[in-house]
Amino acid sequence: MSKIRCQYCHEYIDSSDYPAHEDEHLKLRSDGQQNEYVTLPPEERVEGDLEGVPTVYLHTKCGHATGMPDEITRSYLKNPYLYLADATFCTGCGKHVPLRECVWTETGEDLQSHIDRLRAEKPELRPGIFMRMLVAVVKMFQ
Template structure:
């Protein structure tokens, strides 16, 4: 089976354990890896104007979203569940609590906008 984290072909008998390794929590509370589209399927264009840093006003933490995740959700905005890691809280929080630093827009509104435009 193809792993949605590292995109390697993993034998079915080993798949559960392989994926479990990607979901392991790091010391900061974040998962070891995140599901993304295969690199060839991700958005390939410029990311100029695309927000990359979000703030969580509740704790004051600012987090930079990894490029591979940005490129994945730009191509498929239905891919993620509305929870995002906050480096200030060291846990996953609802994206309605987060705001893009570059635009001031609530992350959940941005996600819904991308989803509406994808239909």
């Protein structure tokens, strides 16, 4: 039987069991977040000290600050195209909000400008047109 590496926990799962396994990661917690989010495998994430890298953002519409988990920070720094939805979870609102509505508490830069800058530095990682179109369609129905 073939195995699939889970993009959430990075364990190898039998392909026939994967849909149910993935559903567990996507279940919503009481605060509205998924149980887990997609990340790069640990061996592919940015390593080393994250000093100077912003990790707490303020949702300007509700005024609530949210901390970004280390595994997500290290993943998007390595591949700024990993999260194409251009939204992040606000613990104050209990839902995903546009990156443009959030600013890093450490720098004052909005998250959309931050990710756009990182993407401009790594154009070779930009996904193909079909993936970008799929993300755009999904965003229309959210």
